[in-house]
Amino acid sequence: MTRLDGPLSWSGRARAYAAKSKIYRVRHYLDHAATTPMRAAAIEAMAAQQQLVGNASSLHTSGRAARRVVEESRESIAGAIGCRPSEVVFTSGGTESDNLAIQGTFAARRDAGRVRLLVSAIEHHAVLDCVDFLVAHEGAKVTWLDCDASGVVHPETVQRAVEEDPDSVALVSLMWANNEVGTVQDVAAAAAVAHEFGIPLHTDAVQALGHLPLDVASSDVDLMSLTGHKVGGPVGVGALVLKRSATIVPLSHGGGQERGVRSGTLDVAAIRAFAVAVDAAARELLSESSRLVGLRDWLISGAMALGYDIEAGGTWVAGDATTRLPGNAHLIVPGCEGDSLLYLLDAAGIECSTGSACQAGVPQPSHVLLAMGLTEQRARGALRVTLGHTSTSDDVEAFLGALPAAVERARRAAGSR
Numbered sequence: 001m002t003r004l005d006g007p008l009s010w011s012g013r014a015r016a017y018a019a020k021s022k023i024y025r026v027r028h029y030l031d032h033a034a035t036t037p038m039r040a041a042a043i044e045a046m047a048a049q050q051q052l053v054g055n056a057s058s059l060h061t062s063g064r065a066a067r068r069v070v071e072e073s074r075e076s077i078a079g080a081i082g083c084r085p086s087e088v089v090f091t092s093g094g095t096e097s098d099n100l101a102i103q104g105t106f107a108a109r110r111d112a113g114r115v116r117l118l119v120s121a122i123e124h125h126a127v128l129d130c131v132d133f134l135v136a137h138e139g140a141k142v143t144w145l146d147c148d149a150s151g152v153v154h155p156e157t158v159q160r161a162v163e164e165d166p167d168s169v170a171l172v173s174l175m176w177a178n179n180e181v182g183t184v185q186d187v188a189a190a191a192a193v194a195h196e197f198g199i200p201l202h203t204d205a206v207q208a209l210g211h212l213p214l215d216v217a218s219s220d221v222d223l224m225s226l227t228g229h230k231v232g233g234p235v236g237v238g239a240l241v242l243k244r245s246a247t248i249v250p251l252s253h254g255g256g257q258e259r260g261v262r263s264g265t266l267d268v269a270a271i272r273a274f275a276v277a278v279d280a281a282a283r284e285l286l287s288e289s290s291r292l293v294g295l296r297d298w299l300i301s302g303a304m305a306l307g308y309d310i311e312a313g314g315t316w317v318a319g320d321a322t323t324r325l326p327g328n329a330h331l332i333v334p335g336c337e338g339d340s341l342l343y344l345l346d347a348a349g350i351e352c353s354t355g356s357a358c359q360a361g362v363p364q365p366s367h368v369l370l371a372m373g374l375t376e377q378r379a380r381g382a383l384r385v386t387l388g389h390t391s392t393s394d395d396v397e398a399f400l401g402a403l404p405a406a407v408e409r410a411r412r413a414a415g416s417r
């Protein structure tokens, strides 16, 4: 997406002036895995709903109208991901859904002595830190599930970990697609392993929603975390898919909304916009994913052609597009600090990331890359470039144009020349 930095709305003349002036620089947003721009239809739906009053729990006409919007949104999201509407629990986003799934399941199953969590080592911090909390304060035990060099957690790894002591396991948690390197997991196979032993499986599908076909029924997962702002909906709304097979203890207590699992007045406008965004993404999923794969592969081959010994971190098997998110290019630039690259590219109008945006500002090598076997030094050269629904060839061209100078300066700064 090309946009002009500055005021939110522009008249045509102001836009033309700004484009010529040195004050405003054309910017290229290549950080869609952190958050993606809201879709126009979602903005419209949200604005329209915000003009209406009505608590979805109220019994009067306005309340019932709000409830109808919520239930239609629930049905629409359920239709897009292959589950029953009654299995969709609205939350404030991915972090809350992950916490509700993990803490809630742990609380529900611990009494029977099931205190072990089997969790992949490459999860988002919303999962990792929640697990760490349960270990530190609630007597949980954790078995981290290793991945291979391309970031894949194999079903046999899950099987081995379960078999150590099946009766002690509360939950398996394996993300659908990784937010840093884009690796896609065989979640259905992991769920089959877990179910052999009667263990529920949670998947964080925050990065997969709208980018990969998600089917709750056929993947047979028990709990699935989703969020609105990675799919073109608003920040601050998401969902936990909670199958009938899963029992959790609520984390918040109050009005008993959402099957009593997640109390709190529903944000009707955000829910409506979330549903509109999911619907739009689902409709264009096939065409968009092949468009993004085209742009992404051009970006990777362009970067590699610059001769930096750049490796695609999510797929050591070059070109294996089936195991990574369509819009994800994860580059390792030897001899550079990813942070320096990020700031230099930013100064040139290119916005990308070193990894998880939620960790930005903490200059540590990524736990995902370390789990994949990279050395600390190599992992420090990570640059995550992620494309989304507003990305164009201009963005890729601008990135490839700006990269050589940024690498040159970042290397000088690292004193590696």
Ligand SMILES: Cc1ncc(COP(=O)(O)O)c(C=O)c1O
Binding pocket: 033, 034, 092, 093, 094, 095, 096, 098, 124, 126, 175, 177, 178, 179, 204, 206, 207, 227, 228, 229, 236, 238, 356, 357, 358
């Ligand atoms: C894989 C993954 N899980 C969870 C989250 C947290 O979602 P939210 O920002 O909606 O809380 C993110 C956000 O970066 C993510 O990428």
